[in-house]
Amino acid sequence: MSNNEAFVSIRGMSFSRGDRLIYNNVDLDIPRGKVTAVMGPSGTGKTTLLRLIGGQLLPDSGTIKVDGHNVPALKRGPLFELRKQKMGMLFQSGALFTDLSVFENVAFPLRVHTDLPNSMVRDLVLMKLEAVGLRGARDLMPAELSGGMARRVALARTIALDPEMILYDEPFTGLDPISMGVTVKLIKSLNDALGLTSILVTHDVEEACSIADYVCILSDGGVIGFDTPDNLIKHGSDQVKQFMTGEADGPVPFHFPAADLAEDMLRGNSGA
Amino acid sequence: MVLNQLQNLGKAGLERLQSLGRAGTFLLGSVPWGGPGSAGFRDLIKQIYSIGVRSLSIILVAGFFVGMVLGLQGYTILSDFGSEAALGTMVSLTLLRELGPVMTALLFAGRAGSALTAEIGLMKATEQLSAMEMMGVDPLKRVITPRIWGGFIAMPILALLFSLVGIWGGAYVGIQMLGVDEGAYWGNMQASVEFYDDVIKGLIKSLVFGLVVTWIAVFQGYDSVPTSEGISKATTQTVVVASLSVLGLDFVLTAIMLGGV
Numbered sequence: 342m343s344n345n346e347a348f349v350s351i352r353g354m355s356f357s358r359g360d361r362l363i364y365n366n367v368d369l370d371i372p373r374g375k376v377t378a379v380m381g382p383s384g385t386g387k388t389t390l391l392r393l394i395g396g397q398l399l400p401d402s403g404t405i406k407v408d409g410h411n412v413p414a415l416k417r418g419p420l421f422e423l424r425k426q427k428m429g430m431l432f433q434s435g436a437l438f439t440d441l442s443v444f445e446n447v448a449f450p451l452r453v454h455t456d457l458p459n460s461m462v463r464d465l466v467l468m469k470l471e472a473v474g475l476r477g478a479r480d481l482m483p484a485e486l487s488g489g490m491a492r493r494v495a496l497a498r499t500i501a502l503d504p505e506m507i508l509y510d511e512p513f514t515g516l517d518p519i520s521m522g523v524t525v526k527l528i529k530s531l532n533d534a535l536g537l538t539s540i541l542v543t544h545d546v547e548e549a550c551s552i553a554d555y556v557c558i559l560s561d562g563g564v565i566g567f568d569t570p571d572n573l574i575k576h577g578s579d580q581v582k583q584f585m586t587g588e589a590d591g592p593v594p595f596h597f598p599a600a601d602l603a604e605d606m607l608r609g610n611s612g613a
Numbered sequence: 614m615v616l617n618q619l620q621n622l623g624k625a626g627l628e629r630l631q632s633l634g635r636a637g638t639f640l641l642g643s644v645p646w647g648g649p650g651s652a653g654f655r656d657l658i659k660q661i662y663s664i665g666v667r668s669l670s671i672i673l674v675a676g677f678f679v680g681m682v683l684g685l686q687g688y689t690i691l692s693d694f695g696s697e698a699a700l701g702t703m704v705s706l707t708l709l710r711e712l713g714p715v716m717t718a719l720l721f722a723g724r725a726g727s728a729l730t731a732e733i734g735l736m737k738a739t740e741q742l743s744a745m746e747m748m749g750v751d752p753l754k755r756v757i758t759p760r761i762w763g764g765f766i767a768m769p770i771l772a773l774l775f776s777l778v779g780i781w782g783g784a785y786v787g788i789q790m791l792g793v794d795e796g797a798y799w800g801n802m803q804a805s806v807e808f809y810d811d812v813i814k815g816l817i818k819s820l821v822f823g824l825v826v827t828w829i830a831v832f833q834g835y836d837s838v839p840t841s842e843g844i845s846k847a848t849t850q851t852v853v854v855a856s857l858s859v860l861g862l863d864f865v866l867t868a869i870m871l872g873g874v
Contacts, residue, residue: 395746395747397743397746397747417649417751418648418649421649421650421746421750421751422749423749424746424747424749425649425748425749428747429747429748430744430747432740432743432744433740434739434740436739436740436741436744437741438744450748453650453748453750453755454650454748454749454750495744498748502748
């Protein structure tokens, strides 16, 4: 894949949290205009990856370029400008502002970043809400919404400023099958209709594979597979196959690194 | 063992210092208006309402009772010396110089400070602050700045109202119940309360307290561990740290203002 096609391009990126190395010298390209699903066992830092791309966390070393801008090197002002113009992020909880109604939540980025007249803001908000099927819920407060609806409102808010890329943090977690189906369909159709680049962090292999153009599998501080879903299932390494098929133990260890069990038990009360 | 304890002490010290440094840069970053997605005048008014106006009931009721107690105690002490006529002077000076600013700040820390910490901590825990950042809106400018200014503006007004109601409370007890001469109460007060030395200096105190208490409250929320335990700890911390800071600062400010020590 050449660099021009990549919307996000990560080179030699390392990141550690405390003593734990989360990413070790990672190279990764996220293609423009496609849906890329980032998967991997819990604790491999999938959400961390989104926060690194969004500039909320700084890597220890390496570059993270979003549409040519090296995010970790940006100062506060340009970073906020880049987020405003190019990025949107959908949080797992939806992260709606609890003191604002559904309508005002979606209108928030428009009101803050533009000087559009009220009538125009209203039209835009209703269009975005229509896109997620919740135009009728505009007067509700976030506390009155179900989890799936809250996430759709958040999605409408995320697309309010027409970003070029949307980062989805666990968009399918905790949804009932219908909401899940709706969300899957929405992500795909928004991506295609608006020509977005979507990065999807998720555990749901089946749903992700149904809409993702590419799948990226993370483990042990690096990328262990990056390809189309079909290719990964057919030709991936053992570790990748283990993940895609959901085996409990295999190359990806079931146990968190620890001392030998027998030794640990015999140590008795001398340690924690 | 000793080495371990030393290490822990050093670690705790370093953490305190770091947190102090974070609090300092936090304040510098959040006091100036302007920046990505900065808050507007309406946000400030909204904060003055929720921080100031909604604290009115507790401030007014507390002020009236404190004034009544001052009237009772003052009368008992002063009548031993036959100088009940000085009751108005005593009540008003005590309130304007000390009790007004200090009591208001303490009540404010409990009422508005804890609410601010919990609100911001919850916004952090529910990723609302992160969501703002990712929308290109700086939460420091959007959420924190209007709250800090709201507290800074509301506190001196609340303290003045506290003193005002307190003086009425003292008058009610002194004049209506204990029979102090009404003319003496108000007249002596008018003759001995200096605008700059008493009223303005009290106001300066409450401006400082307003800034410090609000700063501590919003910083504790912003810096909290985003879990229910973390937020409850941060809220407690706000009330404890803010109250102690107010009492400590009150001594320092009084010493400076009296020109003694």
